[in-house]
Amino acid sequence: MKEIISLTRLFINESLGVSLFFYNQKYNKKAFYKQLFTLIIVPVALIPAFFMYVSVMTATYIGLSMINQSTVFLSIGYILATVLIIVFGVMYILSEFYFSDNMEELIPLPISQRKLIVAKFFSILVFEYIFAGLIFIPILIIYGVGQGMGPLYVLLSVFVFLTIPVLPLSLVTGVIMLIMQSASLKGRKDMLQIVFVFLGIAVIFGVQIWFTSQLGNGDEVDFQLLMNMMLTSNEGFLNVIGYVMPTSFLMAWALNKITLMSVVWVGALLAITFLSGALMVAIGERVYIKSIVSGKMIKKGKQLNSAQRSKALGKKSHRAMAVFTMDLRLLLRTPVYFFNNVSVVIIAPLCVLLSFYFIEIPPEDLQGMQDFFREMPILINYLLIAFFIFFGGTSATTATTFSREGKASWLTRMIPVTASDQIVGRTGVALLIQSLGIVFTIIAIQFFFPLALSTLVLTVILGIMGSLPILLFGLFMDMNRPLLNWDNPQKAIKNNMNVVITLFVGMAYTGLLVGVCGLLGYFVNPFLGYGLFMLISFGISIVFYKVISNRLEVEFLNFES
Amino acid sequence: MLKLEHISKTYGNKNEKAVDDVSFEVHPGEIFGFVGPNGAGKTTTIKMIVSLLAPNSGKITINGIDNQKDILGAKKQFSYVPDTPELFEKIKGIEYLKFMADVFQVPIAERRERIEKYLDIFEIKNAVNDPIGSFSHGMKQKLALVGALIHDPQVFILDEPMVGLDPKASFELKKIMRDHCARGRSVFFSTHVLDVAEKICDRIAIIKKGKIIEVGTMAEIREKAGSQESLENIFLELTE
Structure with missing residues (x-):
């Protein structure tokens, strides 16, 4: 057990960078304050969202009590927590078990496979308990207070809470281990990770579509009626998920009403949880190390002859083009980067398309909307512009451009490429991704809402121009505070505050720009609004371009200090 | 070809210099070896030469170009291979x-x-x-x-180039380094393999705790040390 605890501490230390944090406190104050800032700002930023969640859940409980269905409140919370743990846990599992470099050092040590697997699993659990606590503890408290529960409820709740992340995570880990084993052997690890992530999104999306279809044809829907329908219908959401997750029934039987049987049900829940953990360990012991070792076997390319090599070396490219190509290749071939930076341009237009498809708008209403927008072209223009800027602002492509290179960034800093070429190459990648998103969106919209060519040209130009300052701001941020010291690429994105800062600044800027120019266009003159939009976007872009051009070479020298 | 003048570098702790007033010059057509114990400041010095780190003071010129004033111009003059690429x-x-x-x-x-x-x-x-x-x-x-x-490149800079190479590749690399210098260019490399440094370097600098303690040809270093022993023995005496 001692070994497992010390390994777990090691993994947590590694993923949080605890030792580095204290080292920086002594020897690198600048890095230390950056980490401290992140440590404070992230929880603080989440406080409003948490209180909003607690309020929504309290309202849900009150709503359910009014229709005498308060007993399903715990089930809703349990299912919500479980689904979220699975969705977010998949990336953690892949990251900790398969994309962390520490296994190469640990495999040769005299530590049993079982201990390694358990310690890795525990290190994920620590984070998932925090996450599950934020989701499920308010549910337990709201229900307990609402029902006037006593100490036994509190005690049993603690046990139920302890089982919450273990069961779904151990089952998902077991399944991932089995799939990764066969995938690793064939050198398809990267592709599989992308598939996993898209499957996760498909599940979330499927649930949303299901909800949307339940809402009917756009009439105002009473929340209580919807809940009622969900709960009472034989094919209701909770029942369906309940059958998939039978432990939710055990939890509900145990806590909805405290009796002597509650202890039995909690005991059963603990036993099932323990068994699922044991099953995961048993699967891991058979396949994990084997798949890790063979997982290093990356799929190889075909051997090239001299003529093919000459062809592959191709024509001489401009330096900016070389930077562009390299950045794009890294983005497309690294699953985490692909998902975080590229997938939004596929998912967002798909959301638009499916929203139109599933929310059945009667033809007369659609005609009415089209007429309304024809009379108010400025509204649809700015809506589209804001949507197109969204692709630039949310992709975080430039905000992580140097961070994504990690320890290989020495190459970028050593080569004789001008700052202008770096800016053009790296911003070009972001613009390409944004353009794809724009094209997909236009295609999706055209099905339901044919737009005039002039509208398309105007909104595309302004959408791209409007996003340029955000892209350059992202580049500016990553130039100043790149995250290079990571052991798996997920950290370059997920642990990178540049992404969050660029997102918030980008959203605020877009809102302000679109708002001010839209109002000017509506009340004074549309062309004045568009003119001001272009002027501001162009002006800010030039300022950022100049600042980055002047500073990049010098900042490269500070990347390691 | 490559000239370092009074280069100093400190990291977090300002009182501890990782590189302290380092000066030396690598001439055209010369293989220059840079040796020293672990943590002596070899890699830091190299990183300052190849513009991965900024020195706190001093001047580095590569083929006559100041690498702090014309960073891009200097980068065109060399190529660099780190110890763990x-x-x-x-x-x-x-x-x-x-x-x-x-x-x-x-x-x-x-x-x-x-x-x-x-x-x-x-x-x-x-x-x-x-x-x-x-x-x-x-x-x-x-x-x-x-x-x-x-x-x-005019100057070929390598940090521990022999680590990880098989014997044939090591042999070929040494040949390439010699050919490179034969064409009037320079090679600057750090190494722990003193035998290699002794055999192929025209001149050697020994660094200890951030300071250069010896620079010269093998003959000059032997003369200063008052010994006809191998570089390894002299190195051990100087760095103890």
Whole structure:
């Protein structure tokens, strides 16, 4: 057990960078304050969202009590927590078990496979308990207070809470281990990770579509009626998920009403949880190390002859083009980067398309909307512009451009490429991704809402121009505070505050720009609004371009200090 | 060709200098060895030469270009291979070489000729279409060497180049270093393999705790040390 605890501490230390944090406190104050800032700002930023969640859940409980269905409140919370743990846990599992470099050092040590697997699993659990606590503890408290529960409820709740992340995570880990084993052997690890992530999104999306279809044809829907329908219908959401997750029934039987049987049900829940953990360990012991070792076997390319090599070396490219190509290749071939930076341009237009498809708008209403927008072209223009800027602002492509290179960034800093070429190459990648998103969106919209060519040209130009300052701001941020010291690429994105800062600044800027120019266009003159939009976007872009051009070479020298 | 004048560098703790008032010069046509114990300041010095770190004081000129005043101009004069070449794992070897040829703007004919030549020498022709992530440490080192030699640099800078190379590749690299210098260019490299330094270097600098404690040819170092012993023995005496 001692070994497992010390390994777990090691993994947590590694993923949080605890030792580095204290080292920086002594020897690198600048890095230390950056980490401290992140440590404070992230929880603080989440406080409003948490209180909003607690309020929504309290309202849900009150709503359910009014229709005498308060007993399903715990089930809703349990299912919500479980689904979220699975969705977010998949990336953690892949990251900790398969994309962390520490296994190469640990495999040769005299530590049993079982201990390694358990310690890795525990290190994920620590984070998932925090996450599950934020989701499920308010549910337990709201229900307990609402029902006037006593100490036994509190005690049993603690046990139920302890089982919450273990069961779904151990089952998902077991399944991932089995799939990764066969995938690793064939050198398809990267592709599989992308598939996993898209499957996760498909599940979330499927649930949303299901909800949307339940809402009917756009009439105002009473929340209580919807809940009622969900709960009472034989094919209701909770029942369906309940059958998939039978432990939710055990939890509900145990806590909805405290009796002597509650202890039995909690005991059963603990036993099932323990068994699922044991099953995961048993699967891991058979396949994990084997798949890790063979997982290093990356799929190889075909051997090239001299003529093919000459062809592959191709024509001489401009330096900016070389930077562009390299950045794009890294983005497309690294699953985490692909998902975080590229997938939004596929998912967002798909959301638009499916929203139109599933929310059945009667033809007369659609005609009415089209007429309304024809009379108010400025509204649809700015809506589209804001949507197109969204692709630039949310992709975080430039905000992580140097961070994504990690320890290989020495190459970028050593080569004789001008700052202008770096800016053009790296911003070009972001613009390409944004353009794809724009094209997909236009295609999706055209099905339901044919737009005039002039509208398309105007909104595309302004959408791209409007996003340029955000892209350059992202580049500016990553130039100043790149995250290079990571052991798996997920950290370059997920642990990178540049992404969050660029997102918030980008959203605020877009809102302000679109708002001010839209109002000017509506009340004074549309062309004045568009003119001001272009002027501001162009002006800010030039300022950022100049600042980055002047500073990049010098900042490269500070990347390691 | 490469000149360091009073270079100093401190990291977090301002009182501890990682590199302290280092000065030396590498002449055209010279192989210059840089030796010292672990943590002596070799890599920090090299990183300052190749513009990965800024010195706190002092001046570095490469082929007459000040690397702090004209960073880009200086970068065109050298190529660098670090001790553990971290390369882009998802990129194929051939794509990496094309990238290097493009950023150094090497003409088509020359890039093809040099790449063929060095791929042959280092025996990685068959692996060049594979992702770099599938390469062994030694193969990555070889690929980084080929990438560094594509533009035929004025100064070839290497940090511990022999680590990870097989004996044949080590032998070939030494030959390449000699050929490079024979054409009037320079090689500057750090090493722990004192035997190699003694055999192939025209001049050697020994660094200890950030300070240069000896610079010169082997004969000059022996004379100063008052000993006819090997570099290894002299090094151990000087660095104890």
